Amino acid sequence: MNKLTELLQQIKQQINQNNTGLTSEDNRLQDLSQRCDNITNHLTSIEQVWDQLNKFSNGIEVAPEDVQQALRELNLREVTGDGLRLKFEEIFQLTLENNQGLAGKIKETETELEGILTALQTQQTLITNYQDQITTLETKVKSNENQAKALQLKAGLIGAGITASFGGLLLIIARYLRRFKRPRE
Numbered sequence: 001m002n003k004l005t006e007l008l009q010q011i012k013q014q015i016n017q018n019n020t021g022l023t024s025e026d027n028r029l030q031d032l033s034q035r036c037d038n039i040t041n042h043l044t045s046i047e048q049v050w051d052q053l054n055k056f057s058n059g060i061e062v063a064p065e066d067v068q069q070a071l072r073e074l075n076l077r078e079v080t081g082d083g084l085r086l087k088f089e090e091i092f093q094l095t096l097e098n099n100q101g102l103a104g105k106i107k108e109t110e111t112e113l114e115g116i117l118t119a120l121q122t123q124q125t126l127i128t129n130y131q132d133q134i135t136t137l138e139t140k141v142k143s144n145e146n147q148a149k150a151l152q153l154k155a156g157l158i159g160a161g162i163t164a165s166f167g168g169l170l171l172i173i174a175r176y177l178r179r180f181k182r183p184r185e
Contacts, residue, residue: 004106004109014121014124
């Protein structure tokens with residue numbers, strides 16, 4: 001039982017860790033967390049019943065009203081050797097069947113919870129990789145933005161230089177044309 005409780009606790013911690021840093025919370029993870037709590041409650045209830053059975057088998061004194069209640073639940077009017085033997089045989093048979101079934105279910109649950117925990121840990125790795133990629137992309141975008149600003153400044157300077165040069169060229173051409181036009185006139 002302790003292993004199941006530990007697995008459930010690890011799953012809850014992994015879910016909380018996976019939710020950290022996400023932009024929106026997935027309702028399925030919250031539902032899964034609630035289901036883990038439900039399983040924990042069921043396991044606690046099973047442990048309590050198990051403790052009660054252990055106490056009963058260790059010879060704890062039982063109050064007369066509890067004995068009467070137990071007789072009613074067992075459909076017995078009185079305590080007789082044959083009646084108790086038959087009930088104990090029924091209980092023993094049911095206990096054997098239920099214990100085997102319970103042990104199988106517990107093992108199945110452990111396996112499923114280990115699978116869920118592994119999937120959540122893998123999900124955390126994917127989330128971390130995704131966040132790393134976003135950080136890398138953000139760095140590249142900022143770098144490209146800075147380069148684009150630098151290129152824009154250079155283009156502006158080149159454009160201004162070309163405009164100034166073109167203006168100067170026009171002045172030179174205009175002067176040159178004036179010289180050629182004078183002798184012809």
